[in-house]
Each structure stands twice: as structure tokens, then as C-alpha cells.
Amino acid sequence: MFKEEIIYMPTPKLMARGNNMGRGPYEKSSIIDDTGLHPGHAVHERFEIFYPVTEVETPEGKTTQVAAERDMDVTVQLWYKPFGNMSQAELWREWEQTISLDDNDKPTTYYSGNKE
Amino acid sequence: MKSLKIIGLSAMILCLTASLAFALGAGVGRDGTIAGKHGKAESLQELIDMYDVSSCIGCHPDNHAEWDASPHSRSIYGTGRAAATMITAMKNGFMSWEYSGVESTKDIKVEHWMGCMKCHLPQLADATDEVAVELADTLLEWYDNAIAALNDPENEEAVETSERLGETLQALDINCLICHNRNAITHKWTDGYPQHDTVYGSTDAGSHMDPDFPKKDRSLIMNESILCGQCHGMGPNLELENPTQCATLYGSYMWAYKANGGRKTCQKCHMEDSGLGHEIVSYSNKKMQEMAVEFDVEAYASQWLDGSTLRPKAVVNVEMENKTGHAIPDG
Numbered sequence: 433m434f435k436e437e438i439i440y441m442p443t444p445k446l447m448a449r450g451n452n453m454g455r456g457p458y459e460k461s462s463i464i465d466d467t468g469l470h471p472g473h474a475v476h477e478r479f480e481i482f483y484p485v486t487e488v489e490t491p492e493g494k495t496t497q498v499a500a501e502r503d504m505d506v507t508v509q510l511w512y513k514p515f516g517n518m519s520q521a522e523l524w525r526e527w528e529q530t531i532s533l534d535d536n537d538k539p540t541t542y543y544s545g546n547k548e
Numbered sequence: 549m550k551s552l553k554i555i556g557l558s559a560m561i562l563c564l565t566a567s568l569a570f571a572l573g574a575g576v577g578r579d580g581t582i583a584g585k586h587g588k589a590e591s592l593q594e595l596i597d598m599y600d601v602s603s604c605i606g607c608h609p610d611n612h613a614e615w616d617a618s619p620h621s622r623s624i625y626g627t628g629r630a631a632a633t634m635i636t637a638m639k640n641g642f643m644s645w646e647y648s649g650v651e652s653t654k655d656i657k658v659e660h661w662m663g664c665m666k667c668h669l670p671q672l673a674d675a676t677d678e679v680a681v682e683l684a685d686t687l688l689e690w691y692d693n694a695i696a697a698l699n700d701p702e703n704e705e706a707v708e709t710s711e712r713l714g715e716t717l718q719a720l721d722i723n724c725l726i727c728h729n730r731n732a733i734t735h736k737w738t739d740g741y742p743q744h745d746t747v748y749g750s751t752d753a754g755s756h757m758d759p760d761f762p763k764k765d766r767s768l769i770m771n772e773s774i775l776c777g778q779c780h781g782m783g784p785n786l787e788l789e790n791p792t793q794c795a796t797l798y799g800s801y802m803w804a805y806k807a808n809g810g811r812k813t814c815q816k817c818h819m820e821d822s823g824l825g826h827e828i829v830s831y832s833n834k835k836m837q838e839m840a841v842e843f844d845v846e847a848y849a850s851q852w853l854d855g856s857t858l859r860p861k862a863v864v865n866v867e868m869e870n871k872t873g874h875a876i877p878d879g
Contacts, residue, residue: 442879470870470875475867
């Protein structure tokens, strides 16, 4: 339903010139950019993941959306990929939780993701 | 006639001395180093023998076992992938560059390899250019046979050759004598050159129970990060004719970690706090992974009122902090 990857690493410059990235040590010199994790620096990432919705008809004959699912399983993983792919990749951290819409929400005048 | 012979002999000795001084470079005591005493290795096996550490194992079995499990013990070969990368660096690097002077492996000199071997095999500097050629040919022959053996495990010749050459490549490593002798002194004009009969550590000078290395001495940098920084470096190796860039961690350590008040050394985290001793591994080790990053996730549901429709969403906040003394990843 939702998948996003953020890459933390320096972008080495190809032969220390221009905009091209180099990958092999023999061709890398200098950096273009660096999104790596630096010592003592906190990194904050915020993800907003919308629940899937479905359209329903209101008593007034209009259509609106309600949540198709009320529970969302979220997994956050931090991988170390020495070669930029899953070869010899190491899973450093994993966090899993089911995020549920609150059943105690008051009914609103809006047709919404609240439980009908 | 007798005096002529003496003059002839003297002249020969003078020539030899001049040649040795040229090969070794400047500095007093340089002729007492392992390379100074032995002369340049003329084959891979000679280079392996020159830095042989088998006599260390008897008295330091734990240290040896730790080291044996470390990437330092396979600094060229790695898991096989590092060796393959050396071939890529050779083919896509100096064998393809217009002005490198290398058209085939026979043209390769030690200097060409130093983009890799400055760190993966620093003692290659103590070998002749013929060894640089032998290293290239060995890598290529190993690779061809390893692929052939992989495709056909019944191909006995390919299996035997790849195993034999793989063993040679795995014997080329960063061992006791690299850190505790050859690279144990960075400031050689002030502290002297590492001597062929001495092992360097963090204790005072004295005797050492090894007939090949009967002395021990203190290395003033054995507990300093610069010992590691010689290889885990500062970015582009600008001293090379064609600079390479692989390791950047010592630069990050100095300018991002120390500059922000960091006090630990490489050895403190990678050897002491981790309990890894001479295994000195990093990203693949669970303990190092735990030590490296603080990782917190908080998530909750929220309903965004989009006009007249509530849109349900999960908000996931991830906080990370690199707790090491350098950037992650290196590169």
C-alpha cells in the first residue's frame, strides 16, 4: 500500500568534476552531496500514510469516503547495504506496530473514516 | 693488482649503497625496517613470507583468533567479492585510462595498485613491480577459475586452481606486523623507523619472546585513532597520480566528531567497548550495530479534515542519531 525508501549516504563525485556520481573507489573523488548519518546529528523523518478509503452513499444521496480498513500494520526498517543492494545487507533496526483508528471518536457531522 | 681489486670492490659497495638509499628513500634508520633489511620482495610468496606472523600465534592465540575472524585477515580477498572488486578497479581503472601506461597486466607497476593497496595491502610498497604484475595475473586467474568452478563443480582443475590461488590471495592481509610494526609509527622522522626486530604495542620497551622479534617497544600512536586513520582515511588520496577515494572515516572523525566534542578513539569503540578486541568489525556485527545508532519510532492515527471529509492517516515519526565517531556509511 505504501513504501518509501530514504537513502543516507554521500554522493561521491566522478573524478572530482561535474555532476556525475562515481561508484568505484578508482573513480570517486570529492562529493556532490551527502545525506549520510553524521556523528551526533539527529535525523527526523515524518511519514504520513493515508488509510485506503472507499466511497459510500450518504442518507442525503451524496457520496463520501470512509476508511476501507481501520488497522494499518506499519514496519520501519533501517538497513545497511554495503553494495547498495540486498547483497550482504544487514538489518540494523526494525519497528513494527499496528496503528488503529480510534473507536472512541465522537460521530461527526462529516462522513469520514470514523466507524459507522 | 691488489689495490685495483680493492678499488673495484669499494666502487661496487658504493654503487650498492647508493642504489639501496634510492630505493628506500630518505630517513635515518629506514634501512633497519623489515623492507630495509629484506630488500624488496620479488614474488607474492616472498612478500607473504616477509610479513609472516605464524610465530605470533603461540603466545597470542586469542588475539590471533579474533584477528582471523576479522576482515583485516582477508584484506584483498574479503569474501571473494573484494578480490573481484580489485579486478574491476584494475580493468575499469588503470587498464582503461589513456595515460596510465598500462595496456596489459605486464605493464602494471606497484604504483598503479596503490589506489587499492595503500590500504588493502600497504606492504605491497615493499615489493618490486614484478610482484604487482604477479598480483594482477593471480587475481585474474583466480577469478576465471572460480567462475569456471562455480559453473561446473566437476571441473577439478578449475576447483583446485581457484582454491590454491584463493589461498594465496587470503595470505595477503593486514596482519600483526602491519599494525604492530610497519604502520606502528606514523612520524618516522621524529620517532624513528619501525625496526625489523621489534614489535610495537602500548607497553614500554623490553624484551619479547620471539627469536625473529626479540624486542618490544612502545608505539606512541597504538592507542590513537591515527593508527587506524592511515587506512580508514580522509577522502581523496591526493598523493596518488590518479586519486582514488574509498575510506573517509578519519576525516569525518576529526572534522565532524572531534570538532563537536567527541572524545573516544577508534580503538575505544571498535575494540574495547564492543568487546571485539582484534576482531575489529563494524556494520555486520550485532553489538556494533546496537552501539552505532539510536533509533526511536513513534506512530499514531490522525484524521485530517480535508474540506468536509475526514481523511484517516497514520503518522510515523522516526528519530535517529548516529552515536559513532564518524559518518555512516563510509564512502
